[in-house]
Amino acid sequence: NVTFSGNFATWGGGMLNYNNxxxxxxxxxxxxxxxxxxxxxxxxxxxxxxxxxxxxTNRGVNAGGGMYNYAGSHPQLTDVNFTGNTAxxxxxxxxxxxxxxxQLNRVxxxxxxxxxxxxxxxxxxxxxxxNVTFSGNxxxxxGGGMHNYQSSPDLLNVTFSGNSATNYGGxxxxxxxxxxxxxNVTFSGNSAIFGGGMCNYSSSSPKLTNV
Numbered sequence: 305n306v307t308f309s310g311n312f313a314t315w316g317g318g319m320l321n322y323n324n325x326x327x328x329x330x331x332x333x334x335x336x337x338x339x340x341x342x343x344x345x346x347x348x349x350x351x352x353x354x355x356x357x358x359x360x361t362n363r364g365v366n367a368g369g370g371m372y373n374y375a376g377s378h379p380q381l382t383d384v385n386f387t388g389n390t391a392x393x394x395x396x397x398x399x400x401x402x403x404x405x406x407q408l409n410r411v412x413x414x415x416x417x418x419x420x421x422x423x424x425x426x427x428x429x430x431x432x433x434x435n436v437t438f439s440g441n442x443x444x445x446x447g448g449g450m451h452n453y454q455s456s457p458d459l460l461n462v463t464f465s466g467n468s469a470t471n472y473g474g475x476x477x478x479x480x481x482x483x484x485x486x487x488n489v490t491f492s493g494n495s496a497i498f499g500g501g502m503c504n505y506s507s508s509s510p511k512l513t514n515v
Contacts, residue, residue: 306332313339316346316372317362328353334370335360341398342372343389349402351378359384364391367425368398369416375402384411391418394425395441399455404429408436413449417442421451422467426482431457438462443469448494450475452482452508462489469496473503482508489515 306329308318317337321327329352334344343362345352359370369389373379377399386396395416399406408431413423422441424431436459438449448467450457464475474494478484482504489512491501504510 307335308333308337309335311337315339315341317343319345321345321347321350321352323349325350326352329357330355332357333360334358334362336362338363338365340365342368343391344370346372346374347377347379348374349376351380354379354381354384356383357381359386359389361388363389364394364398367391367393367400369395369418371397373397373399373404373406373429376404378405378407381406381408381411384408386413386416389416393420394418395422396424398425399429399431400427402428404431406431408433411436413438413441415440419444421447423449425451426455426457427453429455433457433462434460436462438464438475439466441467445470446472447477448474448496450477452476452478452484454480454482456483456485459484459486459489462486464489464491464494464501466493468494472496472498474500476502478502478504478508478510480506480508483510485511486515487513491515
């Protein structure tokens with residue numbers, strides 16, 4: 305068991321992975337770490353493997369409270385929990401620029417908070433989510449569970465429950481040409497002024513099957 309707790313940095317409060325650095329983490333905890341970007345972990349052009357890892361109450365002052373993936377980072381996450389993390393953009397996770405394609409299986413985003421994207425923020429990225437739950441995440445502006453900007457994530461067996469946004473997209477917001485694919489996805493008890501479950505605007509075209 306490895307614990308990263310109460311660490312501070314500009315990039316990657318708990319851990320920074322840079323330039324094709326791909327560590328494997330099993331049974332690890334990131335708690336109470338703070339950074340401008342990537343309170344728990346910041347990945348730049350790196351693809352770590354995480355199994356049974358918890359991100360709790362980390363803070364990204366700008367973005368990525370739990371994890372920030374940048375410039376072609378494709379981490380693999382299995383049995384990972386993001387709980388109570390905060391940021392301005394992407395309380396739980398921020399995927400930003402470079403067609404980041406993280407793979408998430410059996411991952412939870414619970415009670416994370418941000419101005420934009422309480423749970424997950426995607427910008428020019430295409431994460432793959434299987435058996436993932438977004439529950440009780442809060443966005444003070446847009447995208448309580450997930451916010452997509454020019455992004456097309458692939459979601460299979462995903463639940464959005466009890467997430468909220470002050471303005472747009474309590475469960476999910478899709479903007480500026482985002483085309484996520486949703487299969488066997490549930491939206492329940494989410495809230496916002498515009499689009500409690502989902503809000504689509506500016507040429508966004510999600511594909512929904514068994515939703």
